Amino acid sequence: MRAAAEINLAAIGSNVLRLKAAAGDSELLAVVKADGYGHGMVPSARAARAAGTQYLGVALPEEAIAVRESGDGGPLMAWLYAPEDDLAECVERRVELSVASLDQLQQVVAAAVKVGQRAPIHLKVDTGLGRSGAMPDQWPSLVDAARGRQDRGVVEIVGVWSHLASADEPESGTTRRQIEQFHAALDAVAEAGVEPRLRHLANSAGTLVHPDARFDMVRCGIAVYGLSPGPAVGTSASLGLIPAMRVTAKVALVKRVPGGHGVSYGHRYRTRRSTQLALIPVGYADGVPRSGSGRIPLSIQGVRYSVSGTVAMDQIVVDIGDAKVRAGDDVQLFGAGSHGEPTADEWATACGTINYEIVTRLGPRLPRRHLGGAA
Ligand SMILES: *Cc1c(COP(=O)(O)O)cnc(C)c1O
Numbered sequence: 001m002r003a004a005a006e007i008n009l010a011a012i013g014s015n016v017l018r019l020k021a022a023a024g025d026s027e028l029l030a031v032v033k034a035d036g037y038g039h040g041m042v043p044s045a046r047a048a049r050a051a052g053t054q055y056l057g058v059a060l061p062e063e064a065i066a067v068r069e070s071g072d073g074g075p076l077m078a079w080l081y082a083p084e085d086d087l088a089e090c091v092e093r094r095v096e097l098s099v100a101s102l103d104q105l106q107q108v109v110a111a112a113v114k115v116g117q118r119a120p121i122h123l124k125v126d127t128g129l130g131r132s133g134a135m136p137d138q139w140p141s142l143v144d145a146a147r148g149r150q151d152r153g154v155v156e157i158v159g160v161w162s163h164l165a166s167a168d169e170p171e172s173g174t175t176r177r178q179i180e181q182f183h184a185a186l187d188a189v190a191e192a193g194v195e196p197r198l199r200h201l202a203n204s205a206g207t208l209v210h211p212d213a214r215f216d217m218v219r220c221g222i223a224v225y226g227l228s229p230g231p232a233v234g235t236s237a238s239l240g241l242i243p244a245m246r247v248t249a250k251v252a253l254v255k256r257v258p259g260g261h262g263v264s265y266g267h268r269y270r271t272r273r274s275t276q277l278a279l280i281p282v283g284y285a286d287g288v289p290r291s292g293s294g295r296i297p298l299s300i301q302g303v304r305y306s307v308s309g310t311v312a313m314d315q316i317v318v319d320i321g322d323a324k325v326r327a328g329d330d331v332q333l334f335g336a337g338s339h340g341e342p343t344a345d346e347w348a349t350a351c352g353t354i355n356y357e358i359v360t361r362l363g364p365r366l367p368r369r370h371l372g373g374a375a
Pocket residue numbers: 031033079163202203204205219220221222223229
């Protein structure tokens with residue numbers, strides 16, 4: 001195979017156990033949106049369920065339907081939809097929907113009425129992220145309206161929730177203020193006579209470093225896949241997480257070129273002396289960021305190299321000097337790092353981004369191979 005992303009489902013299982021331990025008495029929601037952060041949504045969901053996650057979470061209704069289509073009937077939440085989306089199938093399939101405004105409440109109510117079923121919802125408050133969620137001044141009226149619908153049997157308020165802005169910066173005061181805001185929002189909920197079963201706020205970073213953000217449930221994404229939410233939180237190893245993805249390729253061609261030879265588009269790399277170039281058949285269409293041109297690390301036969309010159313759509317080139325590398329040899333692009341190969345964290349640094357983007361933006365052209373699990 002030209003190149004592939006190998007997904008270690010046993011690592012996902014191990015990470016879920018680690019996060020359940022960190023969550024203590026709180027339930028765990030494993031986030032499998034965006035194709036399981038690039039790891040394959042359905043196999044990741046199965047591995048997470050097998051390891052005991054109580055909930056699964058996705059962004060979009062169509063992601064939730066795909067989880068249901070795979071045979072999963074357990075607790076499942078979706079939080080992002082457009083005003084024109086028909087949510088009837090979600091309600092019918094017991095997908096729990098986020099509601100952050102009166103308009104969204106109306107949209108979910110319409111779906112519930114259409115299918116003649118009560119819609120399970122999680123009311124969302126903006127405690128300071130400045131993204132989705134009702135602002136505190138709109139919150140009491142949203143809670144009131146939802147309670148009215150609940151009294152009439154149209155919706156069931158399962159949860160109240162919010163999302164953290166800076167949990168990956170343990171020293172920032174933002175998380176503390178958001179926790180306070182969340183408590184205030186919960187007080188308003190109690191005053192309205194609503195008793196949701198699940199209050200939830202924390203993402204991976206919140207789960208790992210802010211015990212008082214855990215409430216009744218935590219929502220973990222990146223850590224499920226074995227990656228740290230940020231350098232200030234720790235490394236995969238220090239957090240007890242195992243990166244689940246390993247991306248490999250085969251050297252497509254090795255050739256000798258003279259000194260002074262320009263390499264790849266724009267000749268942004270030029271050989272200093274007679275050397276060999278190895279052609280690796282992956283490029284930005286496969287998710288190797290072009291912004292990492294000249295910097296992305298990889299290893300061949302245990303030796304580290306950096307990409308030489310510009311990352312092209314389908315291929316990269318590496319100056320391997322006089323190494324005895326042949327076409328067909330294995331290239332380690334990134335992985336857990338346990339055998340000296342680069343990590344997604346190192347790729348993120350080389351590309352000026354975060355590990356989330358490295359794994360999530362792997363292209364659909366790169367085959368995913370799932371190992372070590374029931375899936
Ligand atoms: C993606 C997402 C998460 C998971 O965040 P991580 O940092 O990957 O743990 C949790 N909650 C919401 C609302 C999200 O969109």
